[in-house]
Amino acid sequence: MSGPLDGVRVVEIAGVGPAPFAAMLLADMGAEVIRVDRVDAIEQSPGMDDPRFRIPERSRLSVAVDLKSPEGAEIVLRLAGTADAMVEGFRPGVAERLGIGPDECRARNPRLVYGRMTGWGQQGPLSGRAGHDINFISVAGALHPVGLAGQPPVPPVNLVGEGGGGMLLAYGIVCALLEARLSGAGQVVDAGIVDGAAVLLSTMLGMRAAGTWNTERGTNTLDSGAPFYGTYRCADGEYVAVGAAERHFFDRLLETLGVADDPRAAGNRLDPGRWDAMKECIAEAFAARSRAEWMAVFDDVDACVTPVLSLDEVAGHPHNRARGTFLDIEGVVHPAAAPRFSRTRTAAPRPPAAPGRDSADVLRAAGYTHQQITGFVERRVVVCQDRTAGPVIDRTGGRTPC
Structure with missing residues (x-):
């Protein structure tokens, strides 16, 4: 068949x-x-x-x-x-x-x-x-x-x-x-x-009904509002995607970036009042190295950090090659x-x-x-x-x- x-x-x-x-x-x-x-x-x-x-x-x-x-x-x-x-x-x-x-x-x-x-x-x-x-x-x-x-x-x-x-x-x-x-x-x-x-929209409608989703865009956990769910610019102008939503992933992210002791990264990660400071701290760290350098650092770290690939790059990524996700x-x-x-x-x-x-x-x-x-x-x-x-x-x- x-x-x-x-x-x-x-x-x-x-x-x-x-x-x-x-x-x-x-x-x-x-x-x-x-x-x-x-x-x-x-x-x-x-x-x-x-x-x-x-x-x-x-x-x-x-x-x-x-x-x-x-x-x-x-x-x-x-x-x-x-x-x-x-x-x-x-x-x-x-x-x-x-x-x-x-x-x-x-x-x-x-x-x-x-x-x-x-x-x-x-x-x-x-x-x-x-x-x-x-x-x-x-x-x-x-x-x-x-x-x-x-x-x-x-x-x-x-x-x-x-x-x-x-x-x-x-x-x-x-x-x-x-x-x-x-x-x-x-x-x-x-x-x-x-x-x-x-x-x-099923998930978002449920969150809105529960009072856990704001109608103001960019202020929620899944729409770039939170420091643990968004993209960050690297030294070469390329970006990484961060999805460290759970506490243990977020802690690992901060440790790998070398900012675990930075006061700006301290506090409750779910407190929107802390998000701007946390994002500033994380953004500065990622901006210090190129995307390729950070991918090498995070290669064996389970912190939900991945490269933001362009359409010209996707077919060459090792995971996509291994699965045959793209074909010529x-x-x-x-x-x-x-x-x-x-x-x-x-x-x-x-x-x-x-x-x-x-x-x-x-x-x-x-x-x-x-x-x-x-x-x-x-x-x-x-x-x-x-x-x-x-x-x-x-x-x-x-x-x-x-």
Whole structure:
């Protein structure tokens, strides 16, 4: 087997953000994912960017279809008819207008799990509005706590929105697939980025309810307010991350830094009134040596001190190398598939496909003839990207224009 989802077929309508990320997670776990790229998107970007760099689109087959044509919509419906799940990331109502909404798809395949990824969800006063990660997580409450005291909120790049939303959709699809095996019926999975970000706030919401979390950012134990949980600048301008939250880790930190006897480090580490002095003391110590020097000092010390690595450094870290956390695929650093399984191990991800690379293969597998495929290409219902191996040879002996 090539992963726990081996044998599961997914149709993905190409998009951006968390929807392709969710499809990547499913493909990483062994699902066969067919990505339906839009013909108009290819025509608007002649030559396309190098597909190797679109990591969230890895391990897919790609067929390029004109979704605005009735024939193109029919191709999607035929693909949905043999799939276990479908993924789309349109605004609410768009898939229905194209004729590939959940009702149309599930009429062809009642067992189909239809996954919908949006920013705001399918209902609510903002459901039809545009937005990006920063907007969705701001309304979810996940942006406000991120940042330093007295400073504006800092966008956590797209990790919380795209990551939270994409994982929510992938999780929802797998849950619905499990249920469909028992009931024999599919269903619609409504995944909103705002919902995914809200779920990630569970711990903070509990702390707030208990009165142990302040709404003023940068003043709490886990948001850089405390001296034992934050980052410190070293002599070379690089940073270390400190997570010495427990007393014994904090004591070890102070001892290793050589500041255990400094009056500024004395007192109750949980007393916010002592935090500024403690941070000043620790910051001065770290600033005296380079990051590499401090990592050598802390190499055998269990004090929760680690280097803050850049994207250019992560693949070379000894721990990441030992676990194979990152892979080199055609000269591009990829994260390895995660999590890991003892029996149904996942295969190495495949490079992202150029849009339309597999159009002929996908259509033939769906039952279309050589003549039909040729007609689709001539009418621009389907686009085929050139292959380095030349034209595809049809089983009947004909040569497709792909």
